[in-house]
Amino acid sequence: MRQIEDLLEPLTELVEGMPSTEVNIPIVEVAGRGWNILREDVALPPDVLRKSALERNEQWMRKFCEAADVIIAPHGKTTMSPQLFQNQIDAGVWAMTVATLQQLRVCRTFGHRWVVLTNQLIGRQAIDYVASELRNDPSFEFYCLVDSVRGVEILAGALARNPAGRPLNVLLEGGSRGGRAGCRTVEEALTVARAEEVASPHLALRGVEGIEGLNTDPTEASIEDFLRYLVPIAETCARESLFAEGPVLLSAGGSAFFDLVADAFCAADLGRPGQVLTRSGCYISLNAAMYTRAIERLLHRKPALADLGPSPTNALEVWAYVQSRPEPTKVILAAGKRDLSYDVHLPVALHWYRLGEDRVHEVPGEHTIVGLKDQHAHMTVPPDSPLQVGDMVGLGVSHPCTAFDKWQVMFVVDGAYDVAGAIRTFF
Incomplete structure (x- = not known):
């Protein structure tokens, strides 16, 4: 490395x-x-x-995660700077999140061992690269998304031909109508989850994921509705013992509503250990408009967060x-x-x-x-x-x-x- x-x-x-x-x-x-x-x-x-703002933002997010009992894997696509990635790792983030093969390669080239790909792993180049990295580096912990039976079949078939030496961790993605990827109904999601169980030992279902910020109507009420849709998927998968061993990851990834994500997922009744994972990437730099206002709204929703220090x-x-x-x-x-x-x-x-x-x-x-x-x-x-x-x-x-x-x-x-x-x- x-x-x-x-x-x-x-x-x-x-x-x-x-x-x-x-x-x-x-x-x-x-x-x-x-x-x-x-x-x-x-x-x-x-x-x-x-510099002072970068440090302040890192400190605040660390305190938020501790107070909310969540972990964070920030979107590396925001900055694509390995130096800032390392600063975030040093500040206690759990992993880095990426969206493309190139972004994954940057993380791996600079030594990052825990990476979440918040996209479906599609295509020979991408699947073969991940399989090789998993096979050659026992310390590499990788997660990707699936939202279709066909996607499960593609991954299982590719890994049967080119074994990774251990199961590929996948998160079941839920989505909203008119939005981006993701299963649109609980029934559809469960069909995909059951297909993943059949695809063992090539795949291991490790949790449920969604991207709340891509909701077609991103109001607080619609975000809460979307999160309420994701939670029963996870609870049903847990009841049917569809998850692999280890804590069940419940993850959503926007930079505007991560407090709502923490509230909804921490209340899930899984009957087994779970871990809430947020993936906000823009917190590190924020901006002068959109995300500054998002933080202001977050602090209005949760006045107690003022106790964390400078926002x-x-x-x-x-x-x-x-x-x-x-x-x-x-x-x-x-x-x-x-x-x-x-x-x-x-x-x-x-x-x-x-x-x-x-x-x-x-x-x-x-x-x-x-x-x-x-x-x-x-x-x-x-x-x-x-x-x-x-x-x-x-x-x-x-x-x-x-x-x-x-x-x-x-x-x-x-x-x-x-x-x-x-x-x-x-x-």
């Missing part, structure tokens, strides 16, 4: 954000360069991660220059679709800074990003806006999963925007 240090290939001026005069710098040496974002020591736009906060910012102010009420920023996630909400202007000043300002109200081009953001501003050409604006984004994937390297900064390190992503 490669170690984390093996991924730290030298950075060159071809990496976005790097100073033009710096070449072949090992990532481990970035922290010692004395760079500062506001002093223009790096090329704008960079995507930065606030998760946004760690992601993209800094860009004011490139033009062609009209009194229009500002053009030098960052666009190539730099900023926009699939859920447009970016939000958070801070601004003028060279030579001694502080960062909060962006006043009525400064609104109204559109993005490839490399430009259009912002509507009031006529008396203080922004002028050459100023820097710190932008918050809405969707972490499509923010990280735009950057090979992201700088980690302290409260003064001194560069304290850098992370590499593998998308």
Whole structure:
């Protein structure tokens, strides 16, 4: 297995954000360069991660899991950064969650032994890779999903031809009508579960899973209804002794309703040991809109969680220059679709800074990003806006999963925007 240090290939001026005069710098040496974002020591736009927010978010989630008596396997697809994966492992996460074969390979390449694939394991390349890893590494603990008898047959047949040396752990997936994958009825789910029992010893049914955030109507009431649908599947499977030995995993994986997941699954009557697994991935960075509001709603639902300490906060910012102010009420920023996630909400202007000043300002109200081009953001501003050409604006984004994937390297900064390190992503 490669170690984390093996991924730290030298950075060159071809990496976005790097100073033009710096070449072949090992990532481990970035922290010692004395760079500062506001002093223009790096090329704008960079995507930065606030170190204090990352640490705060990790601490809060650890306390939440302890208080709720759940474990977490965060979605690695959010960041695809083995360095952040390792930080999460060090903070006590149970495993990493992935969605694709490539993401699984990244986890395995950098030594992660416990991985959950929250997708059906389909295709010769993927099944053969997993079988080989299970056969060659006794410490590798792997889980994937099934939601059809045909899927069970594909896995069992592939493993009969290419044995893994031990059973493949599977979770039975339930889904909602109009949603993504997953069995739509309890009866359908039980038919799949019984097929898995027949497929022993190639497969071992280890639990029940769903993705509540993909519900077609993601309100609190509909999420609770969906979770109430999943629980009887698990309870019936337990009564029919369809689960393999060991604790029964009950898992759901969104980043907005994990408190409801904990409540519903912890109340399940399995008649045997169970373990609730949440898979929130966006908690590590949060954002300036969607998931920040989700955390606010969570704390409103569960006021007692305020006792866990400072709540998760946004760690992601993209800094860009004011490139033009062609009209009194229009500002053009030098960052666009190539730099900023926009699939859920447009970016939000958070801070601004003028060279030579001694502080960062909060962006006043009525400064609104109204559109993005490839490399430009259009912002509507009031006529008396203080922004002028050459100023820097710190932008918050809405969707972490499509923010990280735009950057090979992201700088980690302290409260003064001194560069304290850098992370590499593998998308």
